[in-house]
Amino acid sequence: MFSGFGLAAALVFAFALTYVASERDKKVDLAYFRTTRPGEVTRRIVSHLDQPIELAVFFPAGNEVREEVDNYVQDLSKESGELKIVHYDFDIDPLKGGIVDVVAEDVQEFDVRYFDPLTGQWVETWDTTQITGQPNRLPLEVSIRIVLKGVGQGEPYSYTTKVFLPIQQPLSFGIPKQ
Secondary structure (H helix, E strand, C coil): CHHHHHHHHHHHHHHHHHHHHHHHCCCCCHHHHCCCCCCHHHHHHHHCCCCCEEEEECCCCCCHHHHHHHHHHHHHHCCCCCEEEEECCCCCCCCCCCCCCCCCCCEEEEEEEEEECCCCEEECCCCCCCCCCCCCCCCCEEEEEEEECCCCCCCCEEEEEEEECCCCCCCCCCCCCC
16 A cells, blocks of 8 residues: 555656646756767768868867867767877977967067066066076066057057066976976
8 A cells, every 4th residue: 555655656746847847848958968079060071071181289188178179089080081180289389379469560669678676677688597597586577668650650659568477486387396
């Protein structure tokens, strides 16, 4: 008798839950937890490649996103031998990849000066790598000055700003100790 009562209660609960869910029209998308796979259209495009394409990936080794991208591209590369993946690490090869953006046109002057907190002087260069420079330390402030060509025959526009650096010792967790 108790098992029949428990079964009836479970059925009533299940029907009530189904009714409430249908009335609220709630859907749960569990695809969020699924790894992305290439779609049919993407596979078709790759399968019809007639020349090699090199896909450059800019994530360091051990990065979770890199692993996901690698799996995605490996899945795609089964469709054609023309798709190749090449890995670059900005820390190792900073000159590869990136985007070039023009920040300002008609720049007549661009000056950067550094405030040395030990000497109290503004200096034109800052070299943390040489013993004769400023080894293993950063400037307190950086002054940046840019002069842009004036409109027509007008006077040039000069802009200056100073940036305070709240960190005085460079981050060195990636540099091997000597």
